[in-house]
Amino acid sequence: MIGLIFGDTDFPKEILKTIKKRKIKYLIIDLSKSKKFKKDKKSYSVSIGQFGRIIKILKENKCKKVLFAGKVKKPNLSRLRLDLKGIYYIPRIIKASKLGDAAILKEIIKILAQNNIKTENSLIFNPELSLRRGNFSKIKPNKQDQLDIQKAIKTLNILRDYNFSQGVVVRDEKVISIEGKGGTKKMLERSRSKKFRNHGVLVKLPKKKQDLRIDLPTVGLNTLKQCKIAGLKGIVVKNKQHVFLDKNKCINFANKNKMFISVK
Template sequence: MIGLIFGDTDFPKEILKKIKKENLKYLIIDLSKSKKFKKDKRSYSVSIGQFGKIIKILKKNNCKKVLFAGKVKKPNFSKLKLDIKGIYYIPRLIKALKLGDAAILKEIIKILSQNKIKTENSLKFNSELALKKGNYSKVKPNKQDKLDIQKAIKVLNNLDQYNFSQGAVVRNKKIVSIEGKDGTEKMLKNCKSKKFRNHGVLVKFPKKEQDLRIDLPTIGLRTLKKSKIAGLKGIVLKSKQNIVLDINKCIKFANENKMFISVK
């Protein structure tokens, strides 16, 4: 039995599909905003502050392993529904909050570990969703593109240890935008250029000091479409440290729009 701690995005659906196909025993701790797994009989709708309830559910079902997938909105601690263990752990989470999203997730993993619950890699059942090094489109980065890619990677590598940014957009060796707390789509919307078309890159790499078992940079067809609207030429990911949904549709869109998908 594995505990699936699911948030929003389509990645959890892919995991659940694979687990059901392999007839594995599971239960879901549904932390998604819309409670998208409420129809599943093995799903439990819980607040992120109800640690006692979460741990009780996992232990009652003999779940010694959990897997995180999907985006969980950063909690508003003043409005958070807490149980006794939640109240006990809240000072640690508030302290972690000051360091960013990555620190909160690490603290949650640490709390689970102290309760003898191991966190598995989010790609444990879906390794096919992580791309290896190479170019996946007909179009390849040219000399200018490579300079933009190098600039974006350097920017992400130089961010603070617990910075939440996983993405950066660079055009003509100039930083157009660094991903903020509102995510990639908001960043791309702000990068739209009337002057440039099919010019510039989006680089999405894991956060610095990130626990690679969870919260890997994720793209899908929607990311490609938003990048196209922003006037960008391509997307760059880090080898085996990414999640790509609907890869065939992404490649087809990139080819039709003379864009590139490249993995370093």
């Protein structure tokens, strides 16, 4: 039995498909904003502040391992439903929340570990969703693209340890936009250019000192489409440190639109 702690994005759906196909026993702790797994009989809708209930559910079902997938947004602390353990642990969550979403998840992992519950890598059941180093499109980055990629990687590397930014857009070696709280979509909307078409790059890398079991940069077909609208030429992610959804559709889209998909 494994506990699936799911937030938003389509990544959890892919994990659930694999687990059901392999007939692995599971339960879901649904932390998604829209409670998207409420129809599943093995799903429990829980507030992030109900640590007592979360731990009780896991232990009653003999879940000694959990897996995190999907985005868990910073909660509105004034509206959290707390149980007794939630009240005990909430100061740690408040402290972590000041450092960003990833820090909240890391603190939850520590709390679970103190209750003898181990956190597995989010890709343990779906390793095929992470691409190896190489180029996955017919078009390859040219010299200018490589300079833009280098600038983007350098920019992400100098951001502070718990900065929420996983992505940056660079065009002609100029930083056009850095991912903010609105996520990749908002960043790409800010990067649109009437002057440039098929020019510039989106680079998405894990945060510095990020726990690679959770919250990996995620891209998919919508990301490619948004890059196209923004006038960008390609996407770059890091070797085995990302989640790539709709891989074949993305490659076909990139080839059709003369874009590149590159893994460093």
